Amino acid sequence: MSRNIKRLAAFLCLFLGCYTVLFPGAAHAETHPEAAFMGYWLSQGHDGVFKIDRCGDTVCGHLVGLQYDGTNVPHDKAGDTMCNLLMLTDFKASSDDAGRWNGKILDPDTGHIYQAQIWSPRQDVLKLRGYIGLPLFGETQTWTRYNGTLGPVCKMPH
Incomplete structure (x- = not known):
């Protein structure tokens, strides 16, 4: 993998991890x-x-x-x-x-x-x-x- 793709993958993992911590209701919103x-x-x-x-x-x-x-x-x-x-x-x-x-x-x-x-x-x-x-x-x-x-x-x- 190129360095840019690794950075993008790391950013996405960090973003998604922060999103679920900051917005715990998101899972509820998906089902409702x-x-x-x-x-x-x-x-x-x-x-x-x-x-x-x-x-x-x-x-x-x-x-x-x-x-x-x-x-x-x-x-x-x-x-x-x-x-x-x-x-x-x-x-x-x-x-x-x-x-x-x-x-x-x-x-x-x-x-x-x-x-x-x-x-x-x-x-x-x-x-x-x-x-x-x-x-x-x-x-x-x-x-x-x-x-x-x-x-x-x-x-x-x-």
Whole structure:
């Protein structure tokens, strides 16, 4: 073996060894790939918090935190409270793109349901892409892990 190949092999062994020590949950993520999505997520505009969890054999998400004036909880187009509104539904692992999950997202302002994808490019970051027809015709948002508190009736602190 050439000296460069030996160096590369040594680097890879060192990297993989460090990776398993620094990220012990990686093995869990391989057997439960949806684990990267579970928990609370702050929307890109910092105006909503979503709780993503298992819903039967799929992954779903409820809107559990909102920015509002403290007296009037926002309502959707149908007039229902947006507190605990199920907005992300039927997410399943994509068969053709490792790491991406396909499902649906509700736009509470219009009542329309769009196709969507979620994926986690790195720890504590979630990408959500809503689209019509093909993912090419959509918009991607970046959400971050939420570790804050929520008040009564889905109230987010200012």
